[in-house]
Amino acid sequence: MKQVLLAAALAACSFGATAADTKPVRFILVGDSTMASNSGYGDAFCARVERANTCINLARGGRSSGSFRKEGRWDEVQGLLKGSSAYSTTYILIQFGHNDQPGKPGRTTDLKTEFPVNIARYVDEARALGGVPVLVTPLTRRRFIDGTVENTLVPWADVIRATASAKKAPLLDLNAESVAAVQAMGEQEADTLAVEPKPPGYVPGPTPGAAPAPATAPAPAPATTPATAAAPVMPAASATAAAEPQGAPKSAFDYTHVGAKGAQYFATMVERELKAAVPATARYFKPEAR
Numbered sequence: 001m002k003q004v005l006l007a008a009a010l011a012a013c014s015f016g017a018t019a020a021d022t023k024p025v026r027f028i029l030v031g032d033s034t035m036a037s038n039s040g041y042g043d044a045f046c047a048r049v050e051r052a053n054t055c056i057n058l059a060r061g062g063r064s065s066g067s068f069r070k071e072g073r074w075d076e077v078q079g080l081l082k083g084s085s086a087y088s089t090t091y092i093l094i095q096f097g098h099n100d101q102p103g104k105p106g107r108t109t110d111l112k113t114e115f116p117v118n119i120a121r122y123v124d125e126a127r128a129l130g131g132v133p134v135l136v137t138p139l140t141r142r143r144f145i146d147g148t149v150e151n152t153l154v155p156w157a158d159v160i161r162a163t164a165s166a167k168k169a170p171l172l173d174l175n176a177e178s179v180a181a182v183q184a185m186g187e188q189e190a191d192t193l194a195v196e197p198k199p200p201g202y203v204p205g206p207t208p209g210a211a212p213a214p215a216t217a218p219a220p221a222p223a224t225t226p227a228t229a230a231a232p233v234m235p236a237a238s239a240t241a242a243a244e245p246q247g248a249p250k251s252a253f254d255y256t257h258v259g260a261k262g263a264q265y266f267a268t269m270v271e272r273e274l275k276a277a278v279p280a281t282a283r284y285f286k287p288e289a290r
Contacts (some may be wrong), residue, residue: 004041023088025284026054028077028131030068030122031095033061034139039195039257044267050284054087056080064099065118072121081129090131091281093270094122095174097138097156098256101209111155119163131212134278135164137175139266142194143255144187144205151179152209172273178266193262196253204255 027049029035035042036059043271046055058077068074077092084090099107100115109115119135126133137157143150157175164171182190191198260264275282 016064024051024054025084026084026087026090027056028080028090028092029057029059029095030054030077030092030138031059031075031194032068032098032138033257034098035059035093035095035136036061041258041263041266041270044260044263045270046269048271048285050286059095061095062099062104062107064104064109064143064160065115065122066095066109067099067107068096069118074125078125078129081126081131083144084130089142089280091134091274091278092122092126093134093136093274094119095128095136095138097153097160098208099173100156101152103208108120111159115156116159116163119160120167123163123167123169125249132170132278133167134170134172136172136270136276137161139174139256140178140182142187142190142278143204144183144190147187149183150207150210151175152207154211170274170277172270172277174266174270174273177269177273181269191253191264192257193258194253195257195259195262198253202253 015106027046029042029045031040031042034040035057036041037057040059042059046052046057049055058073060073063071063073081090081092096115096119100109100111102108109118122133123133138153140149140151140153149170153175157173160169161173163167226231271285275285
């Protein structure tokens with residue numbers, strides 16, 4: 001009788017372990033347009049997951065670490081975490097920085113007093129609901145100045161690195177790796193990663209986060225009559241905001257957003273970094289093509 005009971009107990013334990021092992025993991029992507037559908041790498045990343053329906057891309061264009069929460073989008077993530085019993089683990093990849101930079105009305109966050117607090121809060125709240133937060137430094141822009149990639153996102157990437165270290169959270173240093181990769185491929189190849197081909201004579205606007213040009217004395221305005229007066233000049237900050245509007249992803253060439261080729265390239269990079277930072281995730285991705 002004892003042997004029968006022991007066998008039954010062992011079978012029950014084995015069944016429980018098997019049931020737990022069969023639960024899939026889930027990935028939730030939280031970030032801005034460089035991760036979002038149609039303008040970032042997020043959908044291409046989800047396509048690499050073995051069970052694609054367990055990868056949810058909630059990144060949205062134009063969002064910062066502050067506006068993503070203010071709009072209630074983080075509430076959606078928390079709701080998903082509360083209903084996570086069907087999954088063995090939920091990994092939340094969190095990437096902000098682009099729209100936290102100055103010149104983004106309604107989105108900009110202070111680098112010292114707001115951005116670090118926002119990132120740390122995402123980590124704490126994800127953990128409180130049983131999720132595993134994974135911090136991602138912002139994807140580089142691909143603009144070259146005198147042969148060198150202009151990386152104005154370093155201060156924001158540094159905050160994310162410091163937060164990951166302090167919170168002992170997994171870190172994907174996408175900024176450092178993407179800068180190095182874009183630098184190595186060169187400007188001409190980097191341009192092919194954009195949403196659309198670079199048009200002839202393309203003149204880029206100011207790079208968000210870049211130091212402002214030195215002030216110069218304005219040229220005297222020519223005399224005009226009310227009927228022929230020139231239209232008012234848009235201030236630099238407003239011009240930057242207009243260049244990267246919140247909402248719909250870009251459809252024209254720029255150095256920030258990515259098309260299908262760029263999405264695949266950086267999704268593979270993120271997958272590789274995630275497998276290195278969290279080895280347990282490696283078996284949940286499709287085999288790499290040979």
